[in-house]
Amino acid sequence: MWWLLLLPTLVLADTVATDEKVLGVYYFTPMFGHVHQSSVGTSASLTTIQCSHPVKVIESSKVSVGAEWAYVQVADYRGFLLKQFLSEKRPDCFQGKYPKFFDAFNLDLAELYYWGRLNDQYIQGETRVK
Numbered sequence: 001m002w003w004l005l006l007l008p009t010l011v012l013a014d015t016v017a018t019d020e021k022v023l024g025v026y027y028f029t030p031m032f033g034h035v036h037q038s039s040v041g042t043s044a045s046l047t048t049i050q051c052s053h054p055v056k057v058i059e060s061s062k063v064s065v066g067a068e069w070a071y072v073q074v075a076d077y078r079g080f081l082l083k084q085f086l087s088e089k090r091p092d093c094f095q096g097k098y099p100k101f102f103d104a105f106n107l108d109l110a111e112l113y114y115w116g117r118l119n120d121q122y123i124q125g126e127t128r129v130k
Helices: 003-017 099-104 109-121
Strands: 020-028 032-036 045-050 054-060 069-074 077-082
Touching: 032 109, 045 069, 045 077, 045 109
Parallel strands: none
Antiparallel strands: 020 054, 032 045, 032 077, 054 069, 069 077
16 A cells, blocks of 8 residues: 555656657767766766767757757766767768777776877868858
8 A cells, every 4th residue: 555655756757757758769960979977078978978979969948959859868877978979870980990990998987087088179061162
């Protein structure tokens, strides 16, 4: 009978969960990057990810996302990634093409963080110079 006391909480939790919708599983395309706390490129990093890492793109009425950003879930973290870094197909990554060479770098967590932040600040696009 103790579970009757939890019933309103369980029903409320179920209605909150239905507010979100998984739009699909996408793959991260740059070599390194970060899942951000907010939809600003300089915001705090929640976790570091590598090329070809799968992420769930989520739609939620509680989270406002700009046109350039996607609200994502990576493991236990929910945050933001630039949409230009996501692909529906698993990309061919340097790490996958040359695993022995990449493993020889022996990158630690601090270096992965650094390279991910560097990629976040790198502006990609085409030049307009003629």
